[in-house]
Amino acid sequence: MSDPTPVIDDLREESEELDRLVAGLEPERWASPTPAAGWTVAHQIGHLAWTDHCAWTAVTDPDGFRALVEQALAAPHTYVDDGAEEYARARPAALLARWREGRAALEKALREAPDGARFPWFGPPMSAASVATARLMETWAHAQDVADTLGVTRAPTGRLRHIAWLGVRTRDFAHSVHGLTPPAEPFRVELTAPGGEVWAFGPKDAPQRVTGSALDFCLLVTQRAHRADLDLTADGPDADRWLDIAQAFAGPPGEGREPKGGAQ
16 A cells, blocks of 8 residues: 555544534533443543554654653553543543544644655554554544444445455454464455445455455454354354454454343
8 A cells, every 4th residue: 555645535534424423412422431341432532532642653753652652561451541541531622622633633744754654653663554544443443432322323435445454464463462373374355345346355266264244344353343243254264263353453352342142
């Protein structure tokens, strides 16, 4: 993905869609609990504002970002929650303004990044396109929590392709954070997009494959829904195991969500 412009444009659209969900909320609705345990709507937006700031720092001030990494290493189990909590303490109007300002600053920095530049992160260094893709994935995932809280059904869009691509790319990472050896061979992943076309990843002749809904695959790799509730099929034991542990986000394994029918 040499030109980051398309995914930066899509990141802006994804952020604006979430902005429209929360901009008109009464202040008390920002305190509504979301599906993420212990997180309110304010925590969801606070987390996005905090991680946008981290990404902006990585792009514009690598030395400053190294200080953030040191803070994360000092509190690996609470660092993310602490960041969300700090931002969520603000009044809703101030938090919304802070998120808007931060994401605009990050967008500007990404658009102005030199060709071929790579930026430090909590994992491997990333290009401008990769930073934007990761931010889009996070924005969409946390927007899903907000939408679920508000009882809103979002129409899936072609922007999901970025998340699906990231979900496929992080297959080996998902295994490593569980202490598992990644499969030696690539999988074939075929997903039905919102427009009805098929998004395909991996070799056509791969013996193990995953097929199903692109929306459901994105819900799976962001751990916004349990596998049992999703339209996804795995052919092959390694592909089947992957669907149980898939995650497109950095950090330790997520807790995921319980199936709608209850714990299994």
